[in-house]
Amino acid sequence: MCPAPAPLPDPGQAVTLDDLVERLRLLKVWADAPSYERITTGINAEWAREGRPEAEMARKTTVVDCFRSGRKRLNTDLVIAIVRALHPDQGYVAQWRQALRAVAGEIVMAAQVRVHDELPGGEQDFVGRETELARLCEAAAGGSVVISALEGMAGVGKTQLALRAATRLASAHPRVLFVDLRGFDPKQPPAAPSAVLDGFLRLLGMPGTEVPHDLPSLVGAYRERAAGVLVVLDNAADEEQVRHLLPGAPGSVAIITSRRSLTGLPAITHLELDVFTAAEAVAFLERAAGDLSLGNDPKALSRIAERCGFLPLALNLIVGHIRAVEGWTLTDHADRLDDRHQRQRLDDGVQLALDASYQRLPEDRRRVLRLVALHPTGEFDSYGAAALTGQDLDDTRVHLEGLRRDHLLQCASGRYSFHDLVREYAAERASDEDPPSARQAARGSLAGYLLATASLAMDVRYPSDTRRRPRVEAAKTATPELTDPDAALTWLEAEHPALVTSVEVGEPLHAVQLSLTVFRHLNRDRWSTALTVSTWALAAARSLGDPVLIARTLHDVTAALLELGRPEDALHVLEEAAELLRTTDDRDGAIRTLVLLGVTDTRLSRFREAADHYYQALELNKATGDQAVEAHILVNLGAVEERLGLNSSAARHLERAQRLYADMGDVDGEAWAIDGLASVEIELGRYDSALEHFTRTLNIYRQRGNVDAEAWCVQGFGLLFSRWGQRDRAEREYTRALAMFRELGDRTGELYVLNGLGEATGDVALLTEALTLATELGSVDQQARAHAGLGHALGSREHYEQAVELYTQLGAPEAEPLRALLATAL
Incomplete structure (x- = not known):
């Protein structure tokens, strides 16, 4: 008999570059292990057909390097080849491309984007484009869905035209949304549509816990809420980035800008912009010049406009320069630009205008411009700018406002940003004028500020976890007031892109500390981001060689994997953490390892093993006296003991956890414990008490906007009424919970409801669907539950036998009554 073929390696399961390399090796084996020479020849033959020059052909040594572990980066183009x-x-090649992007962090970076519910400050000196403005406003007047695609070269004024039109249209729309899609940012990837939709939905009032995670659900939720909304999608990369962001609701308007021709969009108003005409450029300068003396050349404005190439961005920058220089006539400005051009110091209008504006700035303001250009995301508030420059906060604000007035910075919602070309220019100036040590010091200061402020925000927002987070130095520059949980959350959300990027690009110790600090916040509802950030931190911890830090980052990787439904992968990660901690005296780390092992065992339906791990963790925790940890363990233990039929013990543990959480003032923890207690009371037949507890926790979850917990509570009501014999109420609650779980994308919750609703109604189709989903998710106890339900609905001995086998394997109490049923009734 021929052996079964080896499975095709799945790149999507890779977490690190070494994981990808290992899968590349397995793919080579799967393909009958061709020689590196043969692979190289095949790549070059394909590349030659594509027209690549000889100088860019692959070499055998570079191909071999792709199969070696320990790489910090991979040549994506070569790996795909x-x-x-x-x-x-x-399709398989596309999977590899996606995996490479994910491991390299590009997908996570694409998910870091700021959205706004107000328009950035428009330019007061906007002139020209009247024909285009009229067409845009006329198209929107009908109140139908309007898509306006504005295209043109960098600096041609697309954004300003879009903002001008949006300003005119805003009064007719209840909400305005704006986002820079970063289609052509030199330092960051284009914004992911799913991340933009996530942000838009939050601005439109949807709680973060309700925001879906898959793109189709995000699009559906967005379009349900976007009636009458005006959306400006600035700097789009292509049609695919934009297509999902179109509101598609009655009365909504979308205005899009891009350097590319977006011919694939159903544009009602489609405008391609060029530079100003000579007359428009002069009119722009005339309005800007105001009462400034013309001098002895009547054609001075025409000369300035020509030197700027009639490009709106260049003209806008020159305006800032003209206004700021006292005692000069317009002829003086024109002569200066002619002189600089003749000496060939600059080669286009934008650089000419930028240099004129920059040279006019006082040195301290030039320094601010150069250093804020080093910000990793290019968007910052005054505190971040003060950290980069090391200046007093008030002085920093004065400089930022001065740069904004000179059109070198933009501002929206209290946060500053650059036009792409201005940022690139300022970064080049920093490279030329600031020594590497000064630039490194600025980045280090920002990193310290972000870490210190994130630590403060996390302590305020998540006080029960304070002891587990690293203690860090206070910031050396000004920090915002974060005295209440809402303010802390607002800061964490605003700085989310910067925090994530800072982990990726930061020094190893900073990366580890920052990841450990913000992990709980990331792992609330951004599980893929949490996994990537903790994986970056793990690599940094390994470079430091500190076993405690490595183990703690491994814990975070584990927690993210569990949230993503990958318990088998989590188990392997935990085994490494446990091995490392045996060489240390880190009791807290050992406790967390045991707790995570318990959670992993629970997800794998290994309830006895989970209980053992929780009891070991409780014993170790006695020496620390950490009540928050004790309460957390007790709730998990109670849930496992319920599954093992140890309901009296489970009730005792959950009651103590409730008291501990109440003493600590942890409302969320107390509700979690009460929920678990209600489930145990159902098993004990205490239906009135269970109803009282579920009702209490439901009110808490609704008050705090915790929709996921609310859905599980509603599922609990369904189980309660089903056991209580109130079938109609059970069916109603289960149906509500099913809709909630499906909207949330919680497949485990959906599975529990399908089984419960199938039990309550005897619906074979629902139970069959539950069995399929349980098998797909690897949930053995829910497979057994589905078999038991099908056995009852169909009178099937085969299904009952399957249920008994699985329940016996789990050590679950449900096995005995089913075994007795098989012996007597069937």
């Missing part, structure tokens, strides 16, 4: 040479399936 290798995959195509080994298995030229388009």
Whole structure:
């Protein structure tokens, strides 16, 4: 008999570059292990057909390097070519491209985007474009869905035209949304549509816990809420980035700008912009010049406009320069630009205008411009700018406002940003004028500020976890007042992109400390981001060689994997953490390892093993006296003991956890414990008490906007009424919970409801769907539950036998009554 073929390696399960390299090796084996020479020849033949020059062809040594572990980076282009040479399936190659982006962090970086519910400050000196403005406003007047695609080269004024039109239209729309999609940002990838939709939905009033995670659900939720909304999608990369962001609701308007021709969009008003005409450029300068003396050349404004190439961005920058220089005539400005051009110091209008504006600034303001250009995301508030420059906060604000008035910075919602070309220019100036040590010091100061402020915000927002987070130095520059949980959350959300980027690009110790500090916040509802950030931190911890830090980052990787439904992968990670901690005296780390092992065992339906781990954790925790940790363990233990039929013990543990959380003032923890207690009371037949407890926790979850917990509570009501014999109420509650879980994308919750609703109604289709989903998710106890339900609904001995086998394997109490039923009734 021929052996079964090896499975095709799945790149999507890779967490690190070494994981990808290992899968690349497995793919080579799967493809009958061709020689590196043969792979290289195949790649070059394909590249030659694509027209690549000889100088760019692959070499055998570089191909071999892609198969070596320990790489800090991979040549994505070459790896994709290798995959195509080994298995030229388009779908499989796409999986590798996605995995490479995810491991490299590009997907996570694309998910870091700021959205706004107000328009950035428009320019007061806007002139020209009247024809285009009229067409845009006329198209929107009908109140139908309007898509206006504005296209043109960088600096041609697309954004300003879009903002001008949006300003005119805003009064007719209840909400305005704005986002820079970063389609052509030199330092960051284009914004992911899912991240933009996430932000838009939050601005439109949807609680973060309700925001869906898959793109189709995000689009559906957005379009349900976007009636009458005006959306400005600035700097789009292509049609695909924009397509999902179109509101598509009655009365909504979308205005899009891009350097590319977006011919694939159903544009009602489609405008391609060029530079100003000579007359428009002069009119722009005339309005800006105001009463400034013309001098002896009547054509001075025409000369200035020509030197700026009639490009709106360049003209706008020159305006800032003209206004700020006292005692000069317009002829003086024109002569200066002619002189600089003749000496060929600059080669286009934007650089000419930028240099004129920059040279006019006082040195301390130039320094501010140069250093804020080093911000990793290019968007910052005054505190972040003060950290980069090391200046007093008030002085920093004065400089930022001065740069904004000179059109070198933009501002929206209290946060500053650059036009792409201005940022690139300022960064080049920093590279030329600030020594590497000064630039490194600025980045280090910002990193320290972000870490210190994030630590403060997390302590305020999540006080029960304070002891587990690293203690860090206070910031050396000004920090915002974060005295209440809402203010702390607002700061964490506003700085989310900067925090994530700071982990990726920061020094190893900073990356580890920052990741450990903000992990709980990330792992609330941004599980993929939490996994990527903790994986970056893990690499940094390994470079430091500190076993405690490595173990703690491994814990965070584990927690993220569990949230993503990957318990088998989590188990392997935990095994490494446990091995490392055996060489240390880190009791807290050992306790967390045991707790995570318990959670992992629970997800794998290994309830006895989970209980053992929780009891070990409780014993270790006695020496620390940490009540928050004790309460957390007790709730998890109570849930496991319920599954094992140890209901009296589970009730005692959950009651103590409730008291501990109440003493600590942890409302969320107390509700979690009460929820678990209600479930145990159902098993004990205390239906009135269970109803009282579920009602109490439901009110808490609704008050705090915790929709996921609310859905589980509603599921609990369904189970309660089903056991209580109130079928109609059970069916009603289960149906509500099913809709909630499906909207949330919580497949585990959906599985529990399908089984419960199938039990309550005897619906074979629902139970069959539950069995399929349980098998897909690897949930053995829910597979057994579905088999038991099908056995009852169909009178099937086969299904009952399957349920008994699975329940016996789990050590679950449900096995005995089913075994007795098989012996007597069937």
